Amino acid sequence: MLATCDYYVPAYRAGGTVRTMEAMVALLGDELQFRILTRDRDLGSQPYTGIKRGVWEKVGAAEVMYLPPQDLTPSRLRRLITATSHDVLYLNSLFSVPFSAYPLALRRLGLVEERCVIIAPRGEVAPGALQLKRLKKATYIALSRRLGLYEDVLWQASSRHELEQIRATLGHRCQILVASDLSLARSPQSGKASRLSKEPGSLRAFFLGRISRTKNLDGALAIISVIRGHVEFTIYGPIEDRQYWRECQTLISQLPPNITVRYAGEVSPDHVPVAMASHHLLFLPTLGENYGHVILEALSVGCPVLISDRTPWRHLQNLGVGWDVSLDQPGEFQRILNECVAMDSVHWGELSDAAAAYAARSRRDPEAQERNRALFYNCLDRAETTARVKRMNGTYRSRD
Numbered sequence: 001m002l003a004t005c006d007y008y009v010p011a012y013r014a015g016g017t018v019r020t021m022e023a024m025v026a027l028l029g030d031e032l033q034f035r036i037l038t039r040d041r042d043l044g045s046q047p048y049t050g051i052k053r054g055v056w057e058k059v060g061a062a063e064v065m066y067l068p069p070q071d072l073t074p075s076r077l078r079r080l081i082t083a084t085s086h087d088v089l090y091l092n093s094l095f096s097v098p099f100s101a102y103p104l105a106l107r108r109l110g111l112v113e114e115r116c117v118i119i120a121p122r123g124e125v126a127p128g129a130l131q132l133k134r135l136k137k138a139t140y141i142a143l144s145r146r147l148g149l150y151e152d153v154l155w156q157a158s159s160r161h162e163l164e165q166i167r168a169t170l171g172h173r174c175q176i177l178v179a180s181d182l183s184l185a186r187s188p189q190s191g192k193a194s195r196l197s198k199e200p201g202s203l204r205a206f207f208l209g210r211i212s213r214t215k216n217l218d219g220a221l222a223i224i225s226v227i228r229g230h231v232e233f234t235i236y237g238p239i240e241d242r243q244y245w246r247e248c249q250t251l252i253s254q255l256p257p258n259i260t261v262r263y264a265g266e267v268s269p270d271h272v273p274v275a276m277a278s279h280h281l282l283f284l285p286t287l288g289e290n291y292g293h294v295i296l297e298a299l300s301v302g303c304p305v306l307i308s309d310r311t312p313w314r315h316l317q318n319l320g321v322g323w324d325v326s327l328d329q330p331g332e333f334q335r336i337l338n339e340c341v342a343m344d345s346v347h348w349g350e351l352s353d354a355a356a357a358y359a360a361r362s363r364r365d366p367e368a369q370e371r372n373r374a375l376f377y378n379c380l381d382r383a384e385t386t387a388r389v390k391r392m393n394g395t396y397r398s399r400d
Contacts, residue, residue: 002086003036004099008064011042012269013238015210017092017122019293023182027369029061032376035084040066044238072098074106081112088379094121095137104149116379120156123290125169128214128310141169154379158290159312177378179371181291183363198280198348202230203341206279208294212240214287221251223285223333224259229341235263236275277301280348281340285327286310299359302352306336321355
């Protein structure tokens with residue numbers, strides 16, 4: 001298995017793909033041999049220290065090669081793909097130039113040996129994500145389809161919802177399998193309900209994610225601006241879009257005195273559960289999440305969530321662990337937030353216990369692991385069938 005992704009551990013600023021791949025290697029690495037090509041730095045960061053570049057290093061159950069920018073060229077990637085033994089080429093992006101576009105183009109041109117290819121778009125075809133740099137992305141997709149870059153590939157959708165998004169973006173003839181993202185507990189504390197006190201009339205909420213338009217921090221600030229009672233709203237995450245952050249800072253400066261906002265910067269993976277457990281509620285009206293590791297992590301420490309309906313985490317109110325609300329209903333977000341402010345410790349404790357229990361059940365889901373395993377074996381079966389058909393066609397032509 002040769003996987004490509006823009007970022008891999010120790011990266012954490014880049015978000016969910018890193019977490020998904022780390023979990024996949026940990027859960028399936030005893031059965032599948034993973035080799036991973038990735039960058040030698042995290043998103044917007046300096047190069048890692050203490051690693052070797054351009055050679056295979058053992059990282060957990062995988063072998064990883066960290067590549068500096070000068071190695072992210074078609075010729076270098078061609079040599080690496082050709083020299084690395086693999087049965088499946090697993091691309092963890094639709095739009096990454098070095099780690100998706102280059103391998104697909106090399107394959108189409110016959111410059112690397114034909115292998116089974118899986119593309120996992122990781123939320124990149126969600127409507128909210130496609131709206132950012134819309135013309136550039138639409139042009140890229142149209143050109144890639146015209147050039148046949150997606151012929152005979154298998155697509156991985158993390159949910160039925162993403163399956164429909166892939167079909168809407170890339171056509172109904174796509175071969176797609178649903179295999180939800182895998183996740184690991186970040187610390188031994190995960191799965192234990194928080195025991196933070198909760199007084200009626202006050203609320204400690206937090207936002208955790210990259211400061212970018214897809215996460216909809218400005219929408220969260222607009223919603224929270226009219227909430228009654230005392231609200232402390234803490235923002236965690238790297239500033240990916242500085243112009244967008246300046247816009248958010250303007251909104252923060254206009255908030256009423258009962259709303260206190262604090263930007264706490266980035267938080268390292270090991271400290272995330274502790275940071276979460278010091279709050280009552282995750283408030284994340286995101287424009288779209290492929291999986292939403294931060295949502296599961298919040299639930300794991302007994303922190304209920306108020307999120308948009310554009311993630312796989314749905315019907316949370318029926319489960320008694322939070323709320324998922326349409327972005328077209330800002331008034332409903334506000335009603336729920338006011339309800340949370342008024343909540344007492346008894347009611348909040350019930351939500352907290354239910355959230356932790358639900359997260360524990362979600363992490364133990366054996367079906368998700370089996371679907372991911374089946375994804376790769378299905379790809380191998382399809383590749384073997386295709387090769388057999390090609391051999392038969394070649395035999396028939398030779399007889400003619």
